[in-house]
């Protein structure tokens with residue numbers, strides 16, 4: 654297998670927790686955008702971004718839904734912010750069996766941020782658009798990545814023959830066959 658350098662557009666939303674004021678406009682906008690039909694309902698429990706709010710400690714952390722994990726993780730770390738301890742689960746982006754966060758409330762199906770379905774007309778995702786204080790920033794950048802080139806069926810067959818018999822033996826056999834043919 655050979656490696657190839659490919660250019661890829663990487664899209665991400667950067668979060669600046671110091672700017673977040675916990676207004677939850679991002680939750681409302683996300684749930685409205687993903688309602689069916691669009692904007693027919695606004696329910697933060699259907700949002701793919703949730704804001705962890707700790708009013709007493711003035712801590713607001715927007716977390717976007719990531720991958721579904723079918724099993725509880727074994728991580729038991731904790732975070733300390735302004736002297737207060739938070740469990741690892743507080744800022745975890747996954748929907749998992751041990752909590753209801755990032756699950757569609759009616760069906761229980763996992764929710765994942767899809768960057769607003771990658772709609773080209775939507776230059777900036779909804780949550781970023783409505784965040785008036787700039788706590789969320791959308792970024793697109795081009796990156797070069799090394800990717801494995803997948804072999805075709807014939808190449809895979811040849812590769813396994815070469816691995817088994819050695820290149821020279823295969824070449825001799827092909828030359829012999831060509832002469833006969």
Ligand code: SF4
Nearest residue numbers: 673674676677679784
């Ligand atoms: S809209 Fe912005 S400021 Fe408001 S909760 Fe969301 S991230 Fe925080």
Ligand code: SF4
Nearest residue numbers: 683702766769778780
């Ligand atoms: S990018 Fe779109 S789907 Fe993802 S959290 Fe923001 S509003 Fe929701």
